[in-house]
Amino acid sequence: GWSTVSECTADGGNQRVFPAKQGKDLSTQRHVILDNTPEKCAARCAQDGYGYAAVRMGVECFCSRQQPKIASKSEKQCNYACPGNSRLTCGSFGTSQVYVNFSVAGKRAPKVGAPRLQNGWSVAFKCIVDPTVGEKYLKGTDVFELKNNSPLACTTLCGQKGYDLAGVEYSNECMCGHDWKGASRPATRPASECYMACSGDKSLTCGAGNRVQFYKHKSFRRYNSTIEFEEPEY
DSSP states (O other): OOEEEEEEEEOBTTBOSSOSOBTTBTTEEEEEOTTOOHHHHHHHHHHTTOSEEEEETTTEEEEESSOOOOOBOOGGGOOOEETTEEEEEOOBTTEEEEEEOHHHHTSOOOBOSOOOOOTTEEEEEEEEEOSSTTTTTEESOEEEEOTTOOHHHHHHHHHHTTOSEEEEETTTEEEEESEEOSSOOOOBOOGGGSOOEETTEEEEEOOBTTEEEEEEETTOOOSSOOOOOOOOOO
8 A cells, every 4th residue: 555755845946856857768757647645646556557646736646656856854844735625635835745665666664674683773753754864863973875775784784883872864875873862752753754775784774854763772871851752563
């Protein structure tokens, strides 16, 4: 079935979800559906063999075979009512909502369950909003781009470098930190929004655009932080 990739992302100008020239590149197609809803758009995309769908400006439906480029926006910025159901939203001017069906896309959905981690590490947050590659949440941040990235590879690297917080984002990014900034709880998101396959293991997820999966080592002490971590159930 279909699951949400982004509840609202930038989609206009030079920041398109599916950057190909629609209509000229068969990897992406645009349709105008006068009674559009996310469900009807997804059904049209599946019918034509496309695994990604996006609704925009109410009536627009984009179908694609290429992985979307997500630049998350507030859900309030996707505020056009769907013409087929006014209780639902279908993007807006310059924003869209994006969905994926991995079986139609021809690839197995990466696992979003409990990942294999280096000894002593556990999940802190399954998926949170992160617009800053770690700087918003972590003190003493180091960010690495890994060709072999995975939760295991990232927690191993961070542990070797003496860090006790780690996060994976945008497939190949691994961030390490010493402590949590402030006491405010980050904005958690459904695990399905951390959907990008890891660069080092395509069967696992490593965050997404502005989405990160966080891990903590058992030695972590919340020095000046009172943040409460999730206790994920898989």
